[in-house]
Amino acid sequence: MVAVGERGGIFRSTDAGATWQQANSGTHATLTAVAFLPDGRHGWAVGHDAIILATTDAGLSWNRVYQGENLDDPLLDVCAVDETNLIAIGAYGQYVESRDGGKTWNTRRIQEDDYHLNRITRAADGTLYIAGEHGTLLRSGDNGGTWEGIHTPYDGSFYGVLPLTEDSLIAYGLRGRIYRSEDRGDDWAAVANDRRVLLACALRLRSGAVVLAGQARMFFISHDEGRTFVPWDAPLTTAVAELVEASDGTLLAFGEAGLSRLPAPPASP
Numbered sequence: 176m177v178a179v180g181e182r183g184g185i186f187r188s189t190d191a192g193a194t195w196q197q198a199n200s201g202t203h204a205t206l207t208a209v210a211f212l213p214d215g216r217h218g219w220a221v222g223h224d225a226i227i228l229a230t231t232d233a234g235l236s237w238n239r240v241y242q243g244e245n246l247d248d249p250l251l252d253v254c255a256v257d258e259t260n261l262i263a264i265g266a267y268g269q270y271v272e273s274r275d276g277g278k279t280w281n282t283r284r285i286q287e288d289d290y291h292l293n294r295i296t297r298a299a300d301g302t303l304y305i306a307g308e309h310g311t312l313l314r315s316g317d318n319g320g321t322w323e324g325i326h327t328p329y330d331g332s333f334y335g336v337l338p339l340t341e342d343s344l345i346a347y348g349l350r351g352r353i354y355r356s357e358d359r360g361d362d363w364a365a366v367a368n369d370r371r372v373l374l375a376c377a378l379r380l381r382s383g384a385v386v387l388a389g390q391a392r393m394f395f396i397s398h399d400e401g402r403t404f405v406p407w408d409a410p411l412t413t414a415v416a417e418l419v420e421a422s423d424g425t426l427l428a429f430g431e432a433g434l435s436r437l438p439a440p441p442a443s444p
Contacts, residue, residue, distance in 0.1 A: 176188045176189075176191070176192055176419065176421070177209050177211070177218065177220075177233075177234040178195070178209070178429055178434070179200075179206035179207070179208070179209045179220045179222070180205070180206060180429075180433075181205045181206075182203050182205065183200040183201070183202040183203045183204055183205070183206060183222075184197065184200070184206065185197065185198040185199075185200045185206065185209075185220065185234065185237065186198070187233070187234045187235070191421040191422045191423040191425060192419075192421050192425065192427050192434065192436065195434075198234055198235060198236065198237060199236065199237070200220070200228060200237050201228070201237060201238070201239060202222075202224070202226060202228070202239065204222050204223040204224040204226050205222050205223045205249075206220050206221065206222035206223075206226075206228075207221060207222045207223070207249060207250065207251050207252070208220065208221050208222075208250075208251065208252040208253050209221075209253065210253045210254055210255040211255060212255050212257075212258060215233055216230075216231055216232060216233045217229075217230070217231055217255070217258075217276075217277075218230045218233070218234060218255070219240075219253050219255060219261060219263070219277065220237065220253070221250035221251070221252065221253045221263045221265070222249060222250060223246075223249040223250075224242065224246045224249070225241075225242055225243025225244075225245060225246055225248050225249065225250055225265070225269070226239060226241070226242050226243075226250070227239070227240050227241035227242070227250065227253070227263055227271065227280065228240065229277055240277055240280065241263075241271065241280040243269070243271070243282070248265060248266045248267050248269055249265050249266050250263045250264065250265035250266075250269060250271070251264060251265040251266065251291070251292065251293055251294070252264050252265070252292075252293065252294045252295050253295070254295040254296070254297055254303065256297060256303065256318050256319060257318065258276055259274060259275065259276050260272070260273070260274060260318045260319060261273040261276070261277055262295060262303075262319050264292035264293075264294075264295050264305060265291070265292060266291045266292075267289040267290075267291065268284060268285075268286060268288065268289040268290060268291075268292060269282070269292065270282065270283045270284065270285050270292065271283075272319060285305075285313065285322045286311070286313070286322075286324070288309070288311075290307045290308045290309045290311050291307055291308045291332075292305050292306075292307040292311070293306050293307050293308070293332070293333065293334050293335065294306050294334060294335040294336070296335065296336050296337065296338065298338035298344070299338065299341070300341065301316070301318070302314060302315070302316055302338070302359065303315040303316075303318070303319055304336035304338070304344070304360070305322070305336075306333035306334060306335050306336050306346060306348070307332070307333060308331075308332040308333075309330055309331070309332070310327050310329050310330040310331065310333065311324075311333065312324070312325040312327050312333060312336065312346060312360060313325065314359070314360055325360040325361075327346065327354065327363055328354070328363060328365070329348070329352055329354065331348055331349045331350060331352060332348050332349045333346050333347065333348040333352075334347060334348045334349075334373070334374060334375045334376070334389070335347055335348075335375070335376060335377055336360075337377040337378075337379065337385065337401075339379060339385070339400050339401055340400065342356075342357055342358055342359050343355065343356065343357045343400060343401070344356050344359065344360065345366070345377065345385070345401040346360075346363070347374040347377055347387055348373075348374060349373055349374075350371040350372070350373070351368045351369070351370045351371045351372050351373075351374060351391075352365075352368075352374070353365070353366035353368055353374065353387070353401070353404060354366065355401050355402065366401065366402065366403065366404060367403065368395070368404055370391070370393060370395075370406065372389065372390070372391025372392075372393055373389045373390040373391055374387050374388070374389045374391065374395075375388065375389030375390055375414075375415065375416060376388055376389060376415060376416060376417050376418050377418070378418040378419070378420060378426075380420055380426070380440070381420060381424070382442075383398070383400075384396055384397065384398055384440055384443070385397040385400070385401050385404075386407070386418060386426070386440060387404065388409075388415040388418055388428065389414065389415060390414040390415075391414075392411075392412050392413060392414060393406060394406070394407040394408075394409040394411075394415075394440075395407060396440050396441070398442075398443035407440055407441065409428075409437050409438075409440075410437065410438070411428055411432070411435050411437060413430060413431035413432040413435075414430050414431040415428045415429070415430040415431075416429055416430040416431075417429045417430070424439065425437075426438075426439065426440065
């Protein structure tokens with residue numbers, strides 16, 4: 176496992192998150208996201224100062240491979256689509272891509288407005304989704320070659336899309352907003368949630384349960400493919416930026432408190 180964070184911090188764990196060793200990132204910029212190819216050796220990290228770092232040795236060492244001209248515009252997420260196609264997104268509509276495995280990088284505009292692009296997700300069938308502010312949801316079926324806007328009934332910020340099955344997915348964001356689609360985003364239905372809190376990340380566990388968390392200092396869990404969510408009283412009262420299920424089944428929460436190891440969520444009632 177590799178985690179990134181403030182002041183250029185990059186940490187590696189080879190024992191399911193029990194212990195961590197720090198790697199030299201070569202930067203003091205806050206790093207916001209990291210992604211690896213399935214080989215586990217080639218990876219990329221992005222962050223503030225419009226920076227992209229790369230590793231070829233499973234995160235032991237890192238090199239700067241890209242930096243944008245405006246250092247005030249952070250990159251917020253990165254996706255290693257495959258060995259050739261890499262995509263980084265960020266504030267003010269930033270979209271940086273490589274079509275040659277990270278050797279060269281180019282910027283593109285994929286929407287007219289400069290809305291922040293918060294998270295990019297790849298579904299099992301290869302479809303890519305981007306979630307952003309002002310109701311922005313985008314979809315690509317050709318590895319990011321082209322993007323189409325997805326109409327949604329909400330004009331606030333989305334912080335992510337989580338694919339669930341071949342056609343179903345959920346989108347989540349500000350004010351506890353959760354929407355579910357059964358046709359890859361063509362139509363959406365609101366999921367009831369009266370807790371008006373920011374939802375920043377989502378994870379589907381190997382058990383099939385779906386967990387949502389974020390700046391709210393609250394967790395929500397679903398046992399029915401995202402159709403309904405109920406609060407989960409997890410023993411953590413700080414903001415969460417990312418959730419990971421370790422190889423031993425432990426749920427790891429990364430965020431304001433660094434790394435927190437959580438007990439298994441409650442089973443389906």
